[in-house]
Amino acid sequence: MSPTTTLTPATTADRTGVSIDTLRYYEREGLIGPIRRTGGGRREYTEEDVFWIGLVTCFREAGLGIADLRGFVAILRAEHPPQDRVAFLQDRRAALEQRVAALGRAMKVLDEKIAYYS
């Protein structure tokens, strides 16, 4: 009937690499969802949900915190004017660049030590 396949929590966890507990946590924190439920109350994840979870994971791996991601979600969902969105996104981007710079400094130190001991 419905052409859209849905995924169980276990399958979703498997596909995204995010644990079921963490998926529920993200949903509670408003980072994903709200996820649709079956009549019995079980979660049904869509492919769209999976994609969004991938985005969240991407930013988590980049070191963004839950609060940051909540802001991100709010900006992409709400009716903020486009220029607000762009400003927000550019601000986040600048923060990531700072992190890259910090990593670069640390790597430079490591390179010096490596050169010293080689």
Add this chain to the structure above:
Amino acid sequence: MSPTTTLTPATTADRTGVSIDTLRYYEREGLIGPIRRTGGGRREYTEEDVFWIGLVTCFREAGLGIADLRGFVAILRAEHPPQDRVAFLQDRRAALEQRVAALGRAMKVLDEKIAYYS
């Protein structure tokens, strides 16, 4: 008499941007020091200590954990063979590169969103 100036905890905190509590914490965890003490038991930081604290801060800002840094300290201090040190340092460097890659992926996503809303 002694040509080497020493710094009080407050001054050291000021110069390094690390709080006194955190300096004590780092010392307890073996990341810095042990810091020399005066007769009365107060800490006396040297310029060398300050430099080392800078290194620790650099790696902390790059996202390394306390345990990682402890390993780093152990490698740089202990009598590990040079090739062990190099291997360890290169391993750490690879981990940092992974983080840079993760940041790059997140920034790419941001760039796409920015382009979309611009």
Add this chain to the structure above:
DNA sequence: CTCGGACCTGGAGCGCGCACCAGGTCAAGA
């Protein structure tokens, strides 16, 4: 000598990002 402020130690508290658990519900297969 006294006062006050910087410092000491040991330990408790806290926010984050989950992981785990108990006790109960739902649903597919025998």
Add this chain to the structure above:
DNA sequence: TCTTGACCTGGTGCGCGCTCCAGGTCCGAG
């Protein structure tokens, strides 16, 4: 129908990286 296992909610626990506090000590200025 009964069993079994995946799932539900709510709550607790935990490691990390500090941060703060109490109660006491040191020491320089007045």
